[in-house]
Amino acid sequence: MTSHELDDDDNAARISNPLNSDEFRRQGHMFVDFIADYYTNIEQYPVTSQLKPGYLRDLLPPSAPFEAEPIEEIMRDIQNHIIPGITHWQHPSHFAYFPCSASTAGILGEFLAAGLGVVGFNWAAAPAATELETVVMDWFGEMLNLPRTFLFSGEAAGGGVIMGTTCEAITVVLVAARDQKLDKIGRGEIGKLVVYCSDQTHCAFEKAAKVVGIQPGNIRAVETNKTTSFALSPDSLKSAIRADVAVGLVPLFLCATIGTTSTTAVDPLEPLCRVAKEHGGMWVHVDAAYGGSACICPEFRHVIDGVEGANSFSLNAHKWFLTTLDCCCLWTKDPNAIKKSLSTNPEYLKNRASESGHVVDYKDWQLTLSRRFRSLKLWLVLRSHGVGNLREFLRGHVAMAEAFERLVEGDERFEVVVPRRFSLVCFRMVMMTLSDNDDDGGGNNLMNKKLLERINGSGRVLMTHAVAGGIYMLRFAVGATLTEPKHVMEAWKVVQQQADAIMQGV
């Protein structure tokens, strides 16, 4: 052997095989045990991390190690340095934001996708990744009772795709709508395009509008108010459109929401779609990021009545549907518009299947080229639970939110600010006003801000806040997988204790 030839053993010693099966098995079991123990012990942790900004830099070395480190040592640092810096989203007393509900099926689906390590940008690159996604999106679409025009199995050209987040989904449909409109009115007219939403619409929409080149002054956030529970009024939309058209602007797009982030307002789809079509032929997208999941229960399906008038619909299965982040499901009647905007056809991806026109190449339905095998985890979630259990799971959360709402209503120091929808209760303490108006110089708002700080400062629960119509309110979002009625009772106890302390001036 000459000095520059290596035999296998030598090389293995130099770079230990990063995919050695025995090591994978050993370390994999350690990690499964670690995560299982994490869930067993999760209630021992304060829900929110108690650490200060910069804590981790002080604990870790300034540079990456040159020599390999044993997994045991790395795991020790995870337990000692990472876990204390976690806000525990899977803690049963995490009632903040919207949930991001984990499950065995979701986690293992994610694990399996990483294990297979495929990059399914087109059908040929991993046929099962594409085909499973089309099947699962049809299953889920059917569960939601979406119009058949949104499904692959429908008679029209519709279908669904899985992306990372709602931000991506809205950007994609907005690009499609923009190009469709500019093809009609001329590429140079982009400055005239106007997009509509309500003042409760998620900032994902504003971001998408900026990305696709809508003039900042042409994003209309139509005002809502408490009397309509902060839902977008079709009449207000109509007036806004008319005013724009009168000065020569071109209506492009409406983003309606089912379950707004602040207060779970439900925009009335049927009349909104009618207004959007009659006044300007707009693309309507329905953002049902959180609330959409509830539509698998027949008793909630009415919240998307009228969706047949929309062009696209999305929800985040990683919120309230047991599917690990990230998993945004987007259905559209018109994938061709998206493909027209986003298709690319480089030589190095050419293949017979794509040229046949008989396969879905998801790279043309999304912003990125490479894509994860996300349908695996959704498939595992649907199969491991079944539709019946998934419905019961959601209903359980709604029932717990109802129970919390009754507790709030039963204490005269508090009020429920907007009628509860789904599993979010928006409430506040009211001490300074007798009537519904909030003209108390901001006293109630300040008091509730203080109340929330005290509640979260206890470390026993986590809630967040919203401001709508000038009213500062606390948001109590039920949806963590491990939450049980006792955690809801406990949370209410914390709220009451802190309210007592505020009243006693402690």
Ligand SMILES: *Cc1c(COP(=O)(O)O)cnc(C)c1O
């Ligand atoms: C959470 C949420 C979003 C943002 O979702 P991302 O997936 O983080 O982009 C958008 N809209 C609504 C209504 C939401 O609740």
